[in-house]
Amino acid sequence: MRHDREGTTVGGVALRGISKRFGSTRVLDDLSLEIAADEFLVVLGPSGCGKSTLLRVIAGLESIDAGAIEIDGRRVEHLPPGERGVAMVFQGYALYPHMTVRQNIAFGLLNTAMPRDEIARRLAEVARMLELEALLERLPAELSGGQRQRVAIARAIVKHPKVFMFDEPLSNLDAALRARTRQEIASLHRRLGTAMIFVTHDQTEAMTLADRIVVMNRQRIEQIGSPLEIYRHPATIFVATFVGSPTMNILPATRNARGVALSDGTVVEADLPASVPARDLRVGVRPESLTVCPPGSGDTRAVVEFVEFLGDKTHVHLQLASGDRLVALDEATFAAREGDALGVRFDRAALHLFDAGGMACGRRL
């Protein structure tokens, strides 16, 4: 189902040079971003990176110190939250505790001049869509976590907003419910076709839901890209290590005539672009791009430190002769034990190079 919004051009959200300070602390720093009208954008980052502030700034719950915000082609930074055409699902749902589900959903519509029969029609529509019909007369305290989540989503949908915003909406749900709700949100986005901005620190949510991911760190955008781009071509060491589990291995290295030399003397041959500096390099390699092999074979040798059997696969924690540590992904049948010496082979096509500042140089080798 798509909402009809007569006379509006497809616009989405545009942020231009947004800055925000709390006292002397900078929480957003000259941030610019565009979100298409039907895009599912996930803002991913650790606690305190500014991702929730970004959402609150778009919603109008926080003012901005500099920059411009456009929603659906209209400047909104001076408008109160209710007039921006946005709806938000809060982390703790923020349902009005003394109102029934029906009143919770209808409250936002009753505050506008909308005719009663239109309110009733929309209420029936979202109640059917989110299977809330049997719960309409209940108070939030009488609902389970998953039901509250659905009410919070219904309260957002019923307003037919131009942008949906989700502030870590799955973090209060148990693992099974979280996976199901994730799928429901994805299917909701397909049905509504409205811009959605979803803030999370969970990379699984980001990878599975997003059309594009914005990775934030220290109040700045580190990288914007599709989930695969973010995973395959991380722009910084931060993105490389924040996305992916187990995390990407980072090894110190230097450039030499044949390619890259690791600190244990191993040379990974590669044709490097001129922009790659000679010293203070970091080589990044994902655990699945390392292959353990019999001693004496592969690119270098390592000693098994410990082994984690996960059933379908095995994490092998290794130490190189230089003392650097690596994690390799292997099959469930991995047989070596702690202390065993092994060979390690690097998948050359999947190596990443970063300079001393943590920026990717030359992307993958």
Place this chain on the structure above:
Amino acid sequence: MTQARRDEARSGMLFVAPYLLVFAALLVYPLLSGMWLSLHKADLFGGSQFIASENYSRLFHDAVFLRSVRNTVWFVAMTVPVLTVAGLVLALALNDRSRRSALLRGLFFCSSVLSVTIVTLIWRMVLVPDGGLIADLLARMGLSPIAFLSDPRLALPAIALTTIWWCIGLPMMLFIAALQQVPRDLYEAAALDNAGWWRTLLRITLPAIRRTAIVVVVIETILQFQLFGQAQILTLGGPNNASLPIVLFIYQVGFQRWDIGYAAAASEILFCIILLAALTQYFAARNPRRA
């Protein structure tokens, strides 16, 4: 009941026993002995005779007592709504983290820590027609002074004003504490739901602090029904009993006329009035969904 459960109940009793003893000695016993005393014609210095309900039938025909009941009810009606509403308004105005609000909260609360003697002394200086603050202000405007404390129509409202000034701190603090418990994201959700200030107050804030409002009304009703010190010091119940509250009546009958059986009967009636008022408010305000 199994032996283990009996042992558990016995050790539980041991834990509550100290409190129960104090409760029984200082509350239950005086309450019951007061009830028993109210059925006697008793003198403060000995001599007591059982007269059943005669004290009560005398009270219901005692014009002074009935006047004191009317006065007290009128006084409660003047003070409790103002204390509740003004307490809430102050709490809403001062519920932020600024220094100015912290200072003003302190100022509004500090009157509450004063003793009734100080409070009435201050207000006597404000209210007396001879050199009082209000009289001075009126004189500057060319108006004649008003004798608040000796005018039968104004004496009780003047005591009410004094009381509101004295007692406003507690309701304000209770409301501030309640307001700070309201999750901030409810207000943010309301802002996104296009609710203006007034609608947010009516539909979000007030329902959220409803229980505190009930507590404030019940506590203040109980407190203000026991008006005594202010009337005793400011007007002595006068002029012509126009500001005589029930407790002052009890005090005068019991400790000036030494008729403690009669005073005890008046106390029991006050007890019943307060109990009835508090229970009515409690049940009337109870949320039927959570009953």
